[in-house]
Amino acid sequence: MYVLTILLVPALTMRAFAEERRTDTLELLLTAPVDEVAIVLAKFLSVLALVLAMYAGAVVYAVILDRYGSPDWGPIASGTLALVCHAALIVSIGLLMSSLTENQVVAAALTLGTSLMLWFADSVAYLLPSPFDVLALNLSLIGHFKPMVSGSVFVSDICYFVSLSLLALFLTTRRLAER
Amino acid sequence: MRALGILLRKEMLATFGSPIGYTAAAVFLLVLATPSA
Numbered sequence: 506m507y508v509l510t511i512l513l514v515p516a517l518t519m520r521a522f523a524e525e526r527r528t529d530t531l532e533l534l535l536t537a538p539v540d541e542v543a544i545v546l547a548k549f550l551s552v553l554a555l556v557l558a559m560y561a562g563a564v565v566y567a568v569i570l571d572r573y574g575s576p577d578w579g580p581i582a583s584g585t586l587a588l589v590c591h592a593a594l595i596v597s598i599g600l601l602m603s604s605l606t607e608n609q610v611v612a613a614a615l616t617l618g619t620s621l622m623l624w625f626a627d628s629v630a631y632l633l634p635s636p637f638d639v640l641a642l643n644l645s646l647i648g649h650f651k652p653m654v655s656g657s658v659f660v661s662d663i664c665y666f667v668s669l670s671l672l673a674l675f676l677t678t679r680r681l682a683e684r
Numbered sequence: 685m686r687a688l689g690i691l692l693r694k695e696m697l698a699t700f701g702s703p704i705g706y707t708a709a710a711v712f713l714l715v716l717a718t719p720s721a
Binding site: 506509513516517520538539543544546547548550551552554555558559562563 | 687688691692694695696698699700702704705707708709711712713715716717
Protein backbone atom coordinates (compact mmCIF):
# COMPACT_ATOMS: atom_id res chain seq x y z
CA MET A 506 0.00 0.00 0.00
CA TYR A 507 2.80 2.43 0.81
CA VAL A 508 4.46 1.79 -2.57
CA LEU A 509 1.15 2.56 -4.25
CA THR A 510 0.90 5.72 -2.19
CA ILE A 511 4.28 6.91 -3.44
CA LEU A 512 3.28 6.12 -7.03
CA LEU A 513 -0.29 7.46 -7.01
CA VAL A 514 -0.21 10.50 -4.73
CA PRO A 515 2.00 12.55 -7.13
CA ALA A 516 -0.75 12.11 -9.73
CA LEU A 517 -3.29 13.53 -7.26
CA THR A 518 -1.23 16.45 -6.00
CA MET A 519 0.36 17.52 -9.31
CA ARG A 520 -2.70 19.49 -10.36
CA ALA A 521 -3.23 21.26 -7.03
CA PHE A 522 -1.38 24.51 -7.75
CA ALA A 523 0.09 23.80 -11.20
CA GLU A 524 -3.39 23.55 -12.74
CA GLU A 525 -4.56 26.71 -10.96
CA ARG A 526 -1.50 28.54 -12.26
CA ARG A 527 -1.93 27.20 -15.80
CA THR A 528 -5.57 28.27 -15.99
CA ASP A 529 -4.82 31.61 -14.26
CA THR A 530 -7.25 30.92 -11.42
CA LEU A 531 -4.52 31.09 -8.79
CA GLU A 532 -4.58 34.91 -8.88
CA LEU A 533 -8.33 34.82 -8.39
CA LEU A 534 -7.89 32.50 -5.41
CA LEU A 535 -5.10 34.61 -3.90
CA THR A 536 -7.08 37.84 -4.21
CA ALA A 537 -10.07 36.30 -2.44
CA PRO A 538 -10.48 37.28 1.25
CA VAL A 539 -8.75 34.12 2.50
CA ASP A 540 -5.18 33.71 3.66
CA GLU A 541 -2.65 31.36 2.08
CA VAL A 542 -2.72 29.01 5.07
CA ALA A 543 -6.42 28.27 4.47
CA ILE A 544 -5.80 27.63 0.76
CA VAL A 545 -2.93 25.23 1.45
CA LEU A 546 -4.80 23.50 4.29
CA ALA A 547 -7.92 23.01 2.15
CA LYS A 548 -5.92 21.47 -0.69
CA PHE A 549 -3.93 19.29 1.73
CA LEU A 550 -7.02 18.01 3.55
CA SER A 551 -8.95 17.29 0.35
CA VAL A 552 -6.17 15.19 -1.21
CA LEU A 553 -5.52 13.44 2.12
CA ALA A 554 -9.25 12.66 2.39
CA LEU A 555 -9.17 11.01 -1.04
CA VAL A 556 -6.13 8.92 -0.06
CA LEU A 557 -7.80 7.90 3.22
CA ALA A 558 -10.96 6.98 1.30
CA MET A 559 -8.79 4.69 -0.86
CA TYR A 560 -7.26 3.17 2.29
CA ALA A 561 -10.74 2.55 3.66
CA GLY A 562 -11.05 -0.38 1.25
CA ALA A 563 -8.49 -2.24 3.39
CA VAL A 564 -10.95 -2.23 6.31
CA VAL A 565 -12.52 -5.27 4.62
CA TYR A 566 -9.38 -7.27 5.45
CA ALA A 567 -9.58 -6.29 9.11
CA VAL A 568 -13.26 -7.27 9.22
CA ILE A 569 -12.52 -10.67 7.66
CA LEU A 570 -9.64 -11.20 10.11
CA ASP A 571 -11.91 -10.32 13.02
CA ARG A 572 -14.66 -12.61 11.71
CA TYR A 573 -12.51 -15.71 11.27
CA GLY A 574 -9.78 -15.18 13.87
CA SER A 575 -8.59 -13.12 16.78
CA PRO A 576 -6.03 -10.66 15.40
CA ASP A 577 -3.67 -8.55 17.51
CA TRP A 578 -5.14 -5.09 16.98
CA GLY A 579 -2.04 -3.22 18.19
CA PRO A 580 0.11 -3.72 15.08
CA ILE A 581 -2.95 -3.19 12.86
CA ALA A 582 -3.64 0.17 14.54
CA SER A 583 0.02 1.25 14.45
CA GLY A 584 0.31 0.16 10.82
CA THR A 585 -2.74 2.23 9.95
CA LEU A 586 -1.25 5.20 11.80
CA ALA A 587 2.00 4.71 9.85
CA LEU A 588 0.10 4.68 6.55
CA VAL A 589 -1.80 7.86 7.44
CA CYS A 590 1.41 9.66 8.52
CA HIS A 591 3.19 8.46 5.38
CA ALA A 592 0.32 9.63 3.15
CA ALA A 593 0.23 13.03 4.87
CA LEU A 594 3.96 13.48 4.26
CA ILE A 595 3.79 12.51 0.59
CA VAL A 596 0.73 14.75 0.04
CA SER A 597 2.47 17.74 1.64
CA ILE A 598 5.61 17.14 -0.46
CA GLY A 599 3.37 16.91 -3.54
CA LEU A 600 1.69 20.23 -2.73
CA LEU A 601 5.09 21.89 -2.28
CA MET A 602 6.32 20.59 -5.63
CA SER A 603 3.08 21.60 -7.32
CA SER A 604 3.48 25.14 -5.99
CA LEU A 605 7.01 25.35 -7.40
CA THR A 606 6.19 24.71 -11.05
CA GLU A 607 3.54 25.36 -13.70
CA ASN A 608 3.96 22.01 -15.39
CA GLN A 609 1.95 19.18 -13.84
CA VAL A 610 4.23 16.44 -15.14
CA VAL A 611 7.27 18.18 -13.67
CA ALA A 612 5.41 18.51 -10.35
CA ALA A 613 4.59 14.78 -10.35
CA ALA A 614 8.15 13.82 -11.27
CA LEU A 615 9.60 16.08 -8.56
CA THR A 616 7.24 14.60 -5.97
CA LEU A 617 8.09 11.05 -6.99
CA GLY A 618 11.82 11.82 -7.00
CA THR A 619 11.77 13.53 -3.60
CA SER A 620 9.69 10.73 -2.09
CA LEU A 621 12.04 8.07 -3.45
CA MET A 622 15.10 10.01 -2.22
CA LEU A 623 13.57 10.23 1.25
CA TRP A 624 12.58 6.58 1.08
CA PHE A 625 16.05 5.32 0.18
CA ALA A 626 18.09 7.90 2.11
CA ASP A 627 19.49 5.25 4.44
CA SER A 628 20.81 3.21 1.50
CA VAL A 629 23.42 5.86 0.71
CA ALA A 630 24.30 6.61 4.33
CA TYR A 631 27.33 4.32 4.33
CA LEU A 632 28.81 6.25 1.38
CA LEU A 633 28.75 9.58 3.20
CA PRO A 634 31.34 11.05 5.64
CA SER A 635 30.73 11.09 9.37
CA PRO A 636 28.20 13.82 10.20
CA PHE A 637 26.18 13.32 7.01
CA ASP A 638 25.65 9.57 7.35
CA VAL A 639 23.73 10.10 10.60
CA LEU A 640 21.71 12.83 8.90
CA ALA A 641 20.87 10.52 5.98
CA LEU A 642 19.92 7.73 8.37
CA ASN A 643 17.63 10.04 10.35
CA LEU A 644 16.08 11.48 7.18
CA SER A 645 15.20 8.03 5.88
CA LEU A 646 11.48 7.52 5.46
CA ILE A 647 11.72 3.74 5.61
CA GLY A 648 13.70 3.93 8.86
CA HIS A 649 10.79 5.70 10.55
CA PHE A 650 8.03 3.81 8.73
CA LYS A 651 9.06 0.17 9.32
CA PRO A 652 9.04 0.24 13.15
CA MET A 653 5.53 1.69 13.16
CA VAL A 654 4.29 -0.96 10.73
CA SER A 655 5.70 -3.71 12.94
CA GLY A 656 3.87 -2.32 15.98
CA SER A 657 6.50 -0.11 17.65
CA VAL A 658 5.23 3.45 17.84
CA PHE A 659 7.97 5.87 18.89
CA VAL A 660 7.45 9.58 19.49
CA SER A 661 10.53 10.27 17.33
CA ASP A 662 8.87 8.59 14.34
CA ILE A 663 5.64 10.53 14.79
CA CYS A 664 7.67 13.76 15.18
CA TYR A 665 9.56 12.95 11.97
CA PHE A 666 6.37 12.66 9.93
CA VAL A 667 4.62 15.63 11.57
CA SER A 668 7.62 17.96 11.36
CA LEU A 669 8.45 17.15 7.74
CA SER A 670 4.79 17.51 6.73
CA LEU A 671 4.50 20.85 8.53
CA LEU A 672 7.77 22.03 6.96
CA ALA A 673 6.53 21.18 3.47
CA LEU A 674 3.18 22.89 4.11
CA PHE A 675 4.93 25.95 5.55
CA LEU A 676 7.19 26.20 2.50
CA THR A 677 4.13 25.88 0.25
CA THR A 678 2.46 28.74 2.12
CA ARG A 679 5.58 30.90 1.81
CA ARG A 680 5.79 30.12 -1.90
CA LEU A 681 2.19 31.25 -2.36
CA ALA A 682 2.71 34.34 -0.19
CA GLU A 683 5.67 35.55 -2.23
CA ARG A 684 3.55 35.78 -5.39
CA MET B 685 -12.75 29.23 9.86
CA ARG B 686 -15.77 29.72 7.61
CA ALA B 687 -13.47 30.55 4.69
CA LEU B 688 -11.55 27.33 5.31
CA GLY B 689 -14.82 25.38 5.25
CA ILE B 690 -15.86 26.92 1.93
CA LEU B 691 -12.42 26.32 0.43
CA LEU B 692 -12.38 22.75 1.75
CA ARG B 693 -15.77 22.06 0.16
CA LYS B 694 -14.56 23.48 -3.18
CA GLU B 695 -11.35 21.44 -3.06
CA MET B 696 -13.18 18.26 -2.01
CA LEU B 697 -15.51 18.59 -4.99
CA ALA B 698 -12.58 19.24 -7.32
CA THR B 699 -10.46 16.36 -5.98
CA PHE B 700 -13.17 13.72 -5.67
CA GLY B 701 -14.68 14.72 -9.01
CA SER B 702 -11.48 14.77 -11.03
CA PRO B 703 -10.83 12.00 -13.58
CA ILE B 704 -7.34 11.48 -12.16
CA GLY B 705 -8.88 10.92 -8.73
CA TYR B 706 -11.18 8.21 -10.10
CA THR B 707 -8.29 6.61 -11.98
CA ALA B 708 -5.96 6.60 -8.97
CA ALA B 709 -8.68 5.20 -6.71
CA ALA B 710 -9.55 2.50 -9.24
CA VAL B 711 -5.90 1.44 -9.63
CA PHE B 712 -5.46 1.43 -5.86
CA LEU B 713 -8.55 -0.70 -5.23
CA LEU B 714 -7.66 -3.09 -8.08
CA VAL B 715 -4.21 -3.71 -6.62
CA LEU B 716 -5.70 -3.98 -3.13
CA ALA B 717 -8.16 -6.62 -4.32
CA THR B 718 -5.45 -8.68 -6.01
CA PRO B 719 -4.67 -11.69 -3.75
CA SER B 720 -0.89 -11.43 -4.18
CA ALA B 721 -0.77 -7.71 -3.29
